Amino acid sequence: MKLLVSIVNHDDMYALTDALVQDGHDATVISTTGGFLREGNATVLIGVEDHAVSKVLRIIRAKCRIRMRYMQPLSAAVEGEEAFLVEPIEVEVGGAVVFVLEVERFERF
Ligand code: 2BA
Numbered sequence: 001m002k003l004l005v006s007i008v009n010h011d012d013m014y015a016l017t018d019a020l021v022q023d024g025h026d027a028t029v030i031s032t033t034g035g036f037l038r039e040g041n042a043t044v045l046i047g048v049e050d051h052a053v054s055k056v057l058r059i060i061r062a063k064c065r066i067r068m069r070y071m072q073p074l075s076a077a078v079e080g081e082e083a084f085l086v087e088p089i090e091v092e093v094g095g096a097v098v099f100v101l102e103v104e105r106f107e108r109f
Contacts, residue, residue, distance in 0.1 A: 001106055009093065025046055067093050070089070
C-alpha cells in the first residue's frame with residue numbers, strides 16, 4: 001500500500017476529491033500553506049493499494065491545473081537601509097506536487 005501526499009491548488013481540490021471518491025478512493029484534505037508563496041493550498045492524503053497508484057496519479061494529473069502566480073519579492077535589507085520592493089517575479093505553481101510513500105501498516109477500527 002502507498003500513501004500519496006498530494007499538494008494541490010485549493011481551487012482544484014473539490015474536482016479532485018469528487019473524482020477520487022467517484023472512482024472509489026478514500027481521501028483526506030488538510031488545509032496547508034506553501035512555504036514559498038505563503039498562500040493557502042490543499043494537501044490531499046490518499047491511501048491506495050499499489051496496483052491503483054498509476055490510476056490515482058492519472059486522476060490527479062487530469063484534475064490539477066498549472067497556474068502562474070506573481071510574487072512580490074522584497075530586497076534583502078542592507079544594514080542601515082530599509083528593504084525595498086523589486087520587480088514581481090512569475091512563478092509556476094502545480095498542477096500538483098505528489099510524494100508517494102510506502103505504508104508499513106494500515107488499520108481501520
Ligand atoms: P510554495 O512553497 O508556495 O511554492 C509555490 C511555487 O513556487 C512552487 O510550485 C515553485 O514553482 C515555486 N518555488 C518554490 N520554492 C521556490 C524557490 N526557492 N525559488 C523559486 N521558486 C520557488 P510547486 O513546485 O508546484 O509547489 C507547489 C506547492 O507544493 C508549494 O507551494 C509547497 O506547498 C509544496 N511543495 C513543493 N515542493 C515541495 C517539497 N519538496 N516539500 C514540501 N512541499 C513542497
